[in-house]
Amino acid sequence: MDSATSDRPAVRSHLGSQASNGLKIVIVGGFGVGKTTMVRSVSDIRPLNTEEIMTRAGQEVDDLTGVTGKTSTTVAFDFGRISLNEKTVLYLFGAPGQERFWFLWDRLFSGTLGAVVLVDTRRLQDSWYAIDRLEHHGTPFVVARNDFGGPAHTHEQIRDALDLPADVPMIDCDARSRASSKSVLIELVTHLYRLSTAREGARAGAPGAVG
């Protein structure tokens, strides 16, 4: 396995002084499916880890009196960073894989551009819940099949098993590879771009402008 991290200095570089817009993409999927690996592969910095205190109802705790109560839970997640240009910086979040945290995703990662659902074909059912949550929340996503040497299902078979709408892109990947992880992100943003321009065209009443 090539180490995508060895070229990164221990002290992390800072953003340029013009950086003004932070964007989010979240990587979700079952336990051990390669979320952290993908963040590490494409990030400019070594992945960092932090945590948020949430109530059981999925709210961020904004009142410290709730911090110590039984109703709050601490959710750890990791993230990386990609500087896209002088002003724009993309943060990639690896959502916690443990099922007991999944109900917290929507709130924790609200405002995200979109999501990558990583699936392992040996355990397709592990991603059902993630897909349900994203659909429920209306968050656009793509599905990336991380190759763990599992059964070689066709994309059709996977679509069936995941009950995936035809317009959700699916792509094969190796989360350990920077190039492969990068193409997953490009696939997602291309999908978002298509959705966004289609809506803009519809709003302007000019379908010819869709592109």
Place this chain on the structure above:
Amino acid sequence: MSRRGRDEDPDRLYTLTRGRSRASATFDLVTLVVSESEPVPGMQSEHRRILRLCRYPTAVVELAADLGLPVTIVRIMLSDLLDQGLISARHPRTSAGRADGLPDSQLLEQVLVGLRNL
């Protein structure tokens, strides 16, 4: 390995937030924070650290990771600093008020260019 924050003593958290129990401003996980002032003696040490870390724009999650504190606590400290005019906050802009919540295609185009150039 024991991380700070996870088992943080509530009294300690209370001290860090100077008794404030909630953030008066909203900070997204990726709001970029910039210092507007150098740390001065007498300031709480975490506040000084934040001001040093934010000499260049730094996201709320990065601060939380660097300080080893939950994002919740960092948000409260940041509101405090913001109220005192010691920092400024650059909030994420994605959709310029679109009702459908989708990001602007212009922004997405920039993101694509950035990703392809990686």
